[in-house]
Amino acid sequence: MKKNIKVNAAILIIGNEILSGRTQDTNTSTLATWLNSIGVKVGEVRVIPDVEKTIVDTVTLLKKNYNYVFTTGGIGPTHDDITAKSVSKAFSLNYEIHKEAFKILEAYYKPGEFNEGRQKMTWMPSNANLILNPTSGAPGFSVENVFCLPGVPSILKSMLGGLKHKIIGGQPIKSLTISLRTVESEIANSLTKVQDENNEVEIGSYPFFHAGKLGVSIVIRSEDQLKIDKCNSQILKFVNEKKIEIVER
Amino acid sequence: MKKNIKVNAAILIIGNEILSGRTQDTNTSTLATWLNSIGVKVGEVRVIPDVEKTIVDTVTLLKKNYNYVFTTGGIGPTHDDITAKSVSKAFSLNYEIHKEAFKILEAYYKPGEFNEGRQKMTWMPSNANLILNPTSGAPGFSVENVFCLPGVPSILKSMLGGLKHKIIGGQPIKSLTISLRTVESEIANSLTKVQDENNEVEIGSYPFFHAGKLGVSIVIRSEDQLKIDKCNSQILKFVNEKKIEIVER
Numbered sequence: 001m002k003k004n005i006k007v008n009a010a011i012l013i014i015g016n017e018i019l020s021g022r023t024q025d026t027n028t029s030t031l032a033t034w035l036n037s038i039g040v041k042v043g044e045v046r047v048i049p050d051v052e053k054t055i056v057d058t059v060t061l062l063k064k065n066y067n068y069v070f071t072t073g074g075i076g077p078t079h080d081d082i083t084a085k086s087v088s089k090a091f092s093l094n095y096e097i098h099k100e101a102f103k104i105l106e107a108y109y110k111p112g113e114f115n116e117g118r119q120k121m122t123w124m125p126s127n128a129n130l131i132l133n134p135t136s137g138a139p140g141f142s143v144e145n146v147f148c149l150p151g152v153p154s155i156l157k158s159m160l161g162g163l164k165h166k167i168i169g170g171q172p173i174k175s176l177t178i179s180l181r182t183v184e185s186e187i188a189n190s191l192t193k194v195q196d197e198n199n200e201v202e203i204g205s206y207p208f209f210h211a212g213k214l215g216v217s218i219v220i221r222s223e224d225q226l227k228i229d230k231c232n233s234q235i236l237k238f239v240n241e242k243k244i245e246i247v248e249r
Numbered sequence: 250m251k252k253n254i255k256v257n258a259a260i261l262i263i264g265n266e267i268l269s270g271r272t273q274d275t276n277t278s279t280l281a282t283w284l285n286s287i288g289v290k291v292g293e294v295r296v297i298p299d300v301e302k303t304i305v306d307t308v309t310l311l312k313k314n315y316n317y318v319f320t321t322g323g324i325g326p327t328h329d330d331i332t333a334k335s336v337s338k339a340f341s342l343n344y345e346i347h348k349e350a351f352k353i354l355e356a357y358y359k360p361g362e363f364n365e366g367r368q369k370m371t372w373m374p375s376n377a378n379l380i381l382n383p384t385s386g387a388p389g390f391s392v393e394n395v396f397c398l399p400g401v402p403s404i405l406k407s408m409l410g411g412l413k414h415k416i417i418g419g420q421p422i423k424s425l426t427i428s429l430r431t432v433e434s435e436i437a438n439s440l441t442k443v444q445d446e447n448n449e450v451e452i453g454s455y456p457f458f459h460a461g462k463l464g465v466s467i468v469i470r471s472e473d474q475l476k477i478d479k480c481n482s483q484i485l486k487f488v489n490e491k492k493i494e495i496v497e498r
Contacts, residue, residue: 021281032270
């Protein structure tokens with residue numbers, strides 16, 4: 001059966017360190033690439049501070065507007081880790097010790113090392129579903145359509161494999177990139193015509209500088225390979241007419 | 250005179266390429282670091298697609314909620330560059346050729362090269378203020394408290410110098426980082442106490458992996474150096490008591 005329902009998601013990056021510029025967020029591109037590969041289109045990303053009211057309000061809004069919400073950050077043991085408490089409030093659920101998470105971490109640490117700080121990581125919204133963490137023990141969790149992941153990129157990445165079967169994506173979004181030795185203004189009009197004739201396909205144009213030379217990458221995105229191919233032919237036609245060189249990137 | 254007004258800003262990243270995961274955004278950290286240095290605190294970041302209604306609605310909301318809004322992306326010559334048109338709508342201004350921008354680009358290009366695509370980059374909200382571009386000619390622009398910059402990181406960076414005098418910041422936000430050879434759970438309780446006793450200071454805790462070893466960076470942020478120093482002493486006190494090693498990062 002052909003899946004053709006459009007499925008979308010919002011990404012919510014929680015953390016003062018991103019807003020201050022101290023930390024360069026890379027979780028957005030990790031999550032977005034992964035979500036696209038399973039047929040989930042990212043509709044928006046927000047970065048917000050470690051402020052409870054802001055987290056509660058934003059989760060409340062996004063979980064209503066999108067099929068899925070993925071949060072990153074704020075699920076560690078310190079005072080600034082308030083994602084679990086805030087998500088509990090957003091769903092009007094108790095914030096309490098999750099028995100399964102407690103067992104996992106009790107077994108993970110050496111006797112005597114499962115201290116109060118570490119136990120904090122087992123406090124979650126009541127009856128949350130766990131997202132297992134093969135890297136450092138402490139699980140993430142989900143409530144309904146909201147999935148809460150850690151902020152450390154390597155740990156987040158290691159948890160996506162176990163998450164895949166919980167997400168029901170639509171048709172995977174395919175993309176094709178054509179890189180040209182030209183500048184955007186040379187192809188702008190022709191590309192506009194192609195976009196106008198192919199409304200359901202997303203065509204992006206991105207200048208690049210590589211090995212000291214200017215170029216433009218045209219990216220065609222759609223769930224439908226045939227529509228991509230049609231656009232591709234139309235673009236190659238004007239590229240050929242204008243004698244523009246196609247390059248590898 | 251001591252400046253003590255708090256000044257905040259929102260960053261709005263416009264572009265499908267960030268939402269698809271194809272492009273890793275770096276403009277957020279560039280802008281956030283620069284804004285912090287001139288006393289402007291970033292309250293939130295949003296990444297949205299190249300969709301006119303979404304841009305208009307988001308700019309309309311953010312310009313009301315923040316002292317400043319900085320947009321990146323969507324001011325080039327191609328069909329997917331719709332920031333200038335959308336910002337015009339958000340301010341109910343005409344979208345028209347900006348005479349000064351036209352003169353700049355007419356002089357910038359060789360005779361005959363100032364084609365229709367390039368002329369598109371001179372279409373702006375009526376009476377917009379230009380933000381000069383020392384890298385590639387085409388200026389950004391501002392309307393009231395909304396500043397529109399390009400998406401290409403190197404070009405954006407080159408335009409910040411010319412922008413500085415247009416932004417009135419508050420007291421610069423200072424920060425101090427203490428990096429420790431420990432794990433978060435060992436210091437969580439002590440750090441919570443320090444935060445509770447110093448409400449006006451922002452204390453963040455960030456685990457790191459460096460040269461195969463685990464560590465935690467504690468970041469203290471405030472406009473007031475004395476408040477930072479007070480926190481620092483309290484943190485160093487418990488670090489010393491717990492015999493935790495302080496490391497360079």
